[in-house]
Amino acid sequence: RKEVEQDPGPFNVPEGATVAFNCTYSNSASQSFFWYRQDCRKEPKLLMSVYSSGNEDGRFTAQLNRASQYISLLIRDSKLSDSATYLCVVTGGGNNFNKFYFGSGTKLNVKP
Amino acid sequence: DAGVIQSPRHEVTEMGQEVTLRCKPISGHNSLFWYRQTMMRGLELLIYFNNNVPIDDSGMPEDRFSAKMPNASFSTLKIQPSEPRDSAVYFCASSLGRNQPQHFGDGTRLSIL
Numbered sequence: 001r002k003e004v005e006q007d008p009g010p011f012n013v014p015e016g017a018t019v020a021f022n023c024t025y026s027n028s029a030s031q032s033f034f035w036y037r038q039d040c041r042k043e044p045k046l047l048m049s050v051y052s053s054g055n056e057d058g059r060f061t062a063q064l065n066r067a068s069q070y071i072s073l074l075i076r077d078s079k080l081s082d083s084a085t086y087l088c089v090v091t092g093g094g095n096n097f098n099k100f101y102f103g104s105g106t107k108l109n110v111k112p
Numbered sequence: 113d114a115g116v117i118q119s120p121r122h123e124v125t126e127m128g129q130e131v132t133l134r135c136k137p138i139s140g141h142n143s144l145f146w147y148r149q150t151m152m153r154g155l156e157l158l159i160y161f162n163n164n165v166p167i168d169d170s171g172m173p174e175d176r177f178s179a180k181m182p183n184a185s186f187s188t189l190k191i192q193p194s195e196p197r198d199s200a201v202y203f204c205a206s207s208l209g210r211n212q213p214q215h216f217g218d219g220t221r222l223s224i225l
Contacts, residue, residue, distance in 0.1 A: 098207070
């Protein structure tokens with residue numbers, strides 16, 4: 001079983017739509033969680049960390065459900081510039097606290 | 113502030129040649145990571161260092177791959193001899209350490225002919 005699983009998409013949405021991505025992880029000892037964004041032929045860039053209480057950054061909201069071991073990302077009022085691949089990231093538990101496990105990414109296409 | 117700096121940005125070489133990729137982490141970061149990304153396999157962790165010491169190299173595909181971190185501001189990933197299946201984008205990333213987000217360099221696009 002993969003450490004992190006994501007729906008690969010693509011999600012094709014019109015501008016202004018609200019879209020949500022989910023991600024599940026297998027290691028209950030994982031301590032830190034992130035969403036990264038990767039544009040075509042570019043490096044992954046940190047979008048936001050995910051905190052236990054949930055957190056918001058402008059149009060982006062991240063949620064963590066430790067009991068069910070899933071993470072979500074909600075994007076409101078999508079913009080054309082939000083088109084990218086979104087990577088769910090989970091750190092290893094125990095002595096692997098520094099090791100990142102990346103999901104395979106969910107592709108988002110926002111259309112005019 | 114300078115981010116993670118990788119060189120070269122692009123490398124095209126013939127199979128059998130030695131390839132050396134270089135990385136300068138963000139100053140003050142004590143963890144450094146080497147990744148490889150392909151369409152088929154996605155983003156794979158090759159090796160990571162804490163305080164210049166290799167911690168986990170289980171992702172290094174074969175003995176042809178080696179990585180070093182002689183000091184806190186420099187790391188290399190070497191492939192010798194290179195093969196066409198090594199063609200990929202190689203990313204270096206660094207972080208402040210435990211459970212902290214990683215910051216990626218622009219990557220090296222490697223093509224082995």
